[in-house]
Amino acid sequence: MGVVRDREHSDGAPTIEGTGIRVEDIASAYEHSGYSPDEITQLYPDLSLGDVHRALAYYYDHIDDFRTSSSEPASA
Template sequence: MESVISEHIEITPGVCSGKPRIAGHRIRVQDIAIWHERLGFSPDEIVSQYPSITLADVYAALAYYHDHLEEIRQQILEDEEFAKQLQAQTHSLLLQKLGNRDVRED
């Protein structure tokens, strides 16, 4: 089975931070996992949104995800933490124009 998955999934240092991705694309395995598990997209729906990948690519990504569950989930958590840190450090120009009023609490 690994040889079939390797036709669809690749890891290249310097591309997508070296994270597993659909071969020839910048769509990461973790992206497919999030779209499928968190957003509830079926494999067919994912392909309809990204027609440059195949249904086999999506299923290979899901198989890879389940074979490397803890590793991929850790990568997702790390990316979410990084996004939160960036958000906390980034000041909104809109908020500054509104007089620094924190509209996120409204």
């Protein structure tokens, strides 16, 4: 599986293909909550360890995009 963007799911946010699990959620679990990649697979049983590492690699390769989008005000 890879990382995909689909406007019909998760508002176009990058997700792990076939799961709908957002890259941002995986990165947050890793960076902010302190979960290890192995623990993240327990939080999200649909993900393999490879999926978690792919998501984290995608996140760090596009970190400026994630930081920009998270700092934008939500539209009403």
